[in-house]
Structure formats: structure tokens, C-alpha cells
Amino acid sequence: MQADVFVLIWSKEAAASKWVGTEVRAYLRRQVDDETLRIVPIVLDETPLPTMAADYKGFKAPSAKSISRIAAQICGSPSAAKLVRRLKERLHELTFDEGAKNDPLPYKRCPDCGESRFDRSSMTDPVRDDIYYLITCKKCGWSECSQ
16 A cells, blocks of 8 residues: 655655655655645754755654654544554454464463463363363463353
């Protein structure tokens, strides 16, 4: 997939980079054929933008904090609900082993502290003939059980 917005992070180091120059030229070439493509320069120091990109409206970013603010202006600020959903998805990706087919508690990391060492056990209920599985984090004591 090709981007429809090119964010050019510009500095003395970027100006000296052949790779950055190649990327800028390639995107500008695409823009000749598709005028809907946008270029957004973010200037980190006093280095002048290349002539080909100098006419584009961009941002001056004197600090790391300002880069976050600029990113929010370019991408929009996500809603709290969207952030919570994405964080929950990411926590699931980091803690569960989706490939563990026969594991009733397929944790690879503790969802509370991030530890990867667990105690695992199982026990059988003789009356119901059910097997219960238990996993406990060796670091923080978090636990989960499953039948």
C-alpha cells in the first residue's frame, strides 16, 4: 500500500541523507500523477527544506513534545473509546499465545506485570469429573483458572 500523505521529517541529518532525498523525489514524482497526494514537512532545526518541498505548508518542531502535538494535528486525536479498544487489543496480542491450541490458559505474559514465568497446575473434581486448570504469575501472584 502506498501512502497518500508524506510526512517529511527534516533536519541537517536528513539533508545529508541520500535515502531521504530518494524518498522525497519518489513521492514528488507520484504527486505529478496524483494531485491529491500531500506532503507535510516537519522541520526539526534551521536547515532549509529542499527546493522541491519548500512550498509545502508544514510544522516547526523544536522539541519531542511538539512532535506528538503535530502528529495529533495530522492524524486527528482518537476518541477515548477507540484508544481503550486498541489498548485492549494490544494487551491481548502481548499476553496470549494464539498458536497454543491445546493450552486452556495460553498466556505468554502476565497481563498485570508482564512476567513470562508462571506456575501451572490442574486438579480434577472427583464428583463432577471436571478438570480445572490454574495459572499463577511467579512475580506478582496474578492468577486465572479455567475448566
